[in-house]
Amino acid sequence: MSDHGTVTRSDRVTVPSPGCLVAIMAPILAVLLVASVLMVMNYRQESANDRNEQEALRKTFTQARSYANxxxxxxxxxxxxxxxxxxxxxxxxxRLISYVRSGGSLATTVRFFAEFEDTSMFGVSYSRAHRCYAFEFxxxxxxxxxxxxxxxEKCDVA
Structure with missing residues (x-):
């Protein structure tokens, strides 16, 4: 009571119990952990997919060399x-896109493709990498x- 006969309310600071803090923080930490694991997995899959696609594009270059030979x-x-x-x-x-024969030259445009594995969290699918080459003989x-x-850079398919 105060000096004037009225009841006063004291502002007490309450500290949550350690068990309550654990109950609040555990789900938050679990969600953050799962999110970070998924982000790392996604990064690794994207890196692997990029490597696979680059390898497929290198294969199209090999195909182009063999075609020219x-x-x-x-x-x-x-x-x-x-x-x-x-x-x-x-x-x-x-796929032969264009064939132009004139005088002492031959010009062709060919679109080559190579398949590669494209992985995601839901499984593996197969994609194709395309690249066009212009040849002049x-x-x-x-x-x-x-x-x-x-x-x-671009392949104009008729």
Whole structure:
């Protein structure tokens, strides 16, 4: 009681018991732990997927080299026709996009693909990495064939 006969209320600071703090903090810490584990797993899966895709793109470069070598071997005297070039492209998982033969040169555009594993938390799926290459075949001064390969950023599919 106060000096004037009224009841006063004292402001007491209450401290929660340790058991109550554990009951509050344990679920929060569990959620944070699960979230951090999922974030690390996602990062590792994305890194693995990027590596797999880069490996598939390197495979398309190997396919492009093999295609160019086969076209050069097919036509030492003259350039192969459209069907022969299409068959060579399909042999290396490619699709002939364009074929232009003019004068002493042959220009082709081929779209190659390679499959790779794409993993997620829900399982593994298979994706395709595509890359287009422009090839230019020309006769050199000695009459032999020369080839120039250029990877393309975009592939205009007709």
């Amino acid at each position: 086969d076209v050069l071997a097919k036509g030492p005297d003259d350039y192969p026709g459209r069907e022969a070039v299409r068959d060579i492209a399909e042999r290396y998982d490619g 020309q006769r050199d001064a000695e009459g032999g064939l020369q080839e120039k390969t250029t990877p393309l």
